[in-house]
Amino acid sequence: QVQLVESGGGLVQAGGSLRLSCAASGVTLSSYGMGWFRQAPGKEREFVVSTSSVSGRTPYYADSVKGRFTISRDNAKNTVYLQMNSLKPEDTAVYYCAAALGGVGRLVHPVRYDSWGQGTQVTVSS
Numbered sequence: 001q002v003q004l005v006e007s008g009g010g011l012v013q014a015g016g017s018l019r020l021s022c023a024a025s026g027v028t029l030s031s032y033g034m035g036w037f038r039q040a041p042g043k044e045r046e047f048v049v050s051t052s053s054v055s056g057r058t059p060y061y062a063d064s065v066k067g068r069f070t071i072s073r074d075n076a077k078n079t080v081y082l083q084m085n086s087l088k089p090e091d092t093a094v095y096y097c098a099a100a101l102g103g104v105g106r107l108v109h110p111v112r113y114d115s116w117g118q119g120t121q122v123t124v125s126s
Helices: none
Strands: 003-007 010-013 018-025 032-039 046-051 069-074 079-084 093-101 120-125
Touching: 003 093, 018 032, 018 093, 018 120, 032 069, 032 079, 046 069, 046 079, 079 093
Parallel strands: 010 120
Antiparallel strands: 003 018, 018 079, 032 046, 032 093, 069 079, 093 120
């Protein structure tokens, strides 16, 4: 099973930026579709973005983050990143990365994923 560890969360003012990292161990990430989800207090876990296990496919973004967030992966470092720009208070949540072996398509639903990280808190102040 994939071990995923997120980092990079923190407190930032509205309009600021953060870059989250998701480091994987035990497997080669290039074989996995990867996703980022978030969960705010009192709310359900929400899809943010996914990238297919097939190289070259366009990532799929939730409308709420499109144009502000960017997912990327460095397979040599076995790490996936989430660059978050123009942050808003409503982006405040615990952010989770997830891995889906051989995952293709939009990978929107949490059930498509095999492994999850422990989460990292992102707080955006107004």
